[in-house]
Amino acid sequence: MHTVIRQTTGRDFADMESALARLLDVMLVALGAALASLLCLADPALSIVEASFVAFDMAFAILLLPWFGVYDSWRGRSTWRLSVRIVFGWIVVQACGVAVMFLLHRTASLSRLWCVTWTALTACALVASRLLVHAALGRMRRAGRNLRTVAVVGAGAHRDGVIAHIAGSPDAGFRAVATLNTWPDSEPDVAGLPAFRQLRELADWVRREQIDEVWIALPMSEEDTVLQVLAEFSGDLVNVRFLPDVRSLVMFDRHVVDLLGSPAINLMASPMTPYALLQKALFDRLFAVVALLALGPLMLSIAIAVKATSKGPVLFTQRRKGTDGRVFRIYKFRSMRAHAQQPGVVRQATRGDLRITRVGAFLRRTSLDELPQFFNVLRGEMSVVGPRPHAIEHDDQYRGLVDGYIHRYRIKPGITGWAQVNGFRGETDRIEKMQRRVEHDLYYLRNWSFGLDMRIVVATVVKGFLNRNAY
Template identity: 45%
Template sequence: MIAVAMLDHDGRRDIHNVRVVEYKARTERLARRFDADEVWLCLPLDQQPLIDRVLWDFRHSTITMRLVPNLHGMRLIQHPVTDILGVPMLNLSVSPMHGLSRLMKAIEDRTLALIILTLISPLLLVLAIGVKMSSPGPIFFRQKRMGWNGRNFTILKFRSMPVDVESKTGAVWAKAGEKRSTRFGGFLRRTSLDELPQFINVLRGDMSIVGPRPERPVFVDQFKDEIPGYMQKHMVKAGITGWAQVNGWRGSTDLTKRIEHDLYYIEHWSIWFDLKIIFLTILKGFVHKHAY
């Protein structure tokens, strides 16, 4: 990790020979220009309005943000404290996928995805034949979605609609009662079987088995200013299933509730939590009233 600069409310001091600059507008652009991995704020705890201003300026970013106040002798329970280069920092917005945790998550995803794809391969073949016979066009539906760190990837699904169904309407938010699917495609969507090819995305490293569901960039641009904390869901890989989904928050349900569950998952992530969500997904089945 190479520090480019640090932000302070007056810019009068250096830390470990790293230049400290005064916070000004458009610092988020500066961070993107340097392709920074982290932003450290050197601010007293009584500078809440300025901290809120910085967080607002970075609301569309998935960058790790840390606060560097005087924490010696102080115990904080709302946010964990990290010691970097001997400097205690308060984690304001940090992904849990670092170091050993990131490795464990990758091993979990790749191992389970390989096992599951092997077990369901006969089913995948049957569904692929069904898609091909239901309407002209490719077996897989490919679409851009936003994933980890706000980067786009191509998600795979079994095609459930005619080709170019959105050529005239543009991007459409799925809702109950819509008639865009083929007859076989409607069955795939109601049973969530159209999502099975995403285990290939997991093997590729685009997705995890468990994580927040990914959304199309056009809808991300719409929701990021409407839903508090929306962009923070991109601090981990998107998932095939997630804490929000097993609690019923999927489809056209309350987006605020869904994000609350996604952020709870990120804050409390563990391998055991992942396994619990996978078990609940299997237990509750794939058919859901909000799957359409």
């Protein structure tokens, strides 16, 4: 067994960076409060009550923000997720500060405008500081400094993909410096990198050159090789990471989660993280409230028109599936004449369908019949953006015919979605149409971001209300 004492310069730098980040965050909390007082208070000097509130928040920031992982190494990880964590952590800090002031019966002395402005300014400052630091580190790393050297163990397309990702992400601060080809008889070495054929030769070179990390890029079936690498470096202070090749197994992502204290790789599970779900839920509720308040007069006018021009209820309800297949009642403005339906059979609307009323044709063409679904969003049954829910009878029909169909229900269905703004809406008279719609829905699930949701909302407003496939 080889025991190597590595230089601690990198660790010392990381510790110093973390300490400076904590100090900077505390300073930004105080500066945010001071700037808010200049903008919102007649007397910019903070009172004793306000100064005490700021002091409590500074203490809570020191105690609570580390729980959100904002001071861990985010090398190679999403700055967007870091920004969400720091904002969420700051909101928790502020909530704790308000709770203390409430217990001290001092909340009545605080300016609400000052508190809100302070919260917003500090959140922006915390995010901006992280983005500036990451931009500066990215520039350093592109210049060849602050890099972590990596030796990659593996073979084939997966190994080449890992090395290509390292080369294509210079801001992350990793540099591939060597490989161990585990299939030397069938796979070529990587051009431009030193290549080893024996694990002992690679290990001696890693120790001699003080390489920072060893990445194992192998299929899960190569357990013996993985164990050999772990045994070889068990006495060394070198980071060994396993990047398993699960591309043929994974439906959405390859994130490792903590499950009952053990690491687990998501093969088929919701691609949305708890932070993303919380963010999406907050946006849905706020958007639904604003939409219902703004569109209330229009919805009332539509209800009157529907009732006055045909017999039957104003709203049409139908059973649909939501998250994880839970059934709910979806709301729409009725666009068809009242008619009897055969049990277990749903007949899709077609062009020139005689069941559609004159008002209903306009509502369907402009998608105004979907507006009552904001009540479904408010109830938590739907999202503003997501895969469109189909009739349960159609679910039963297509889940065995269309690849990945059932995975549309990994998240809440939406009023609008990626498939709809790309023209895949309306009648699905051919299996190919449903296949294309599902492909777009799965793309949305794999690539979700708040920015993509905003893009879909804007596209829906701009072009989604007038669509030649809607009838």
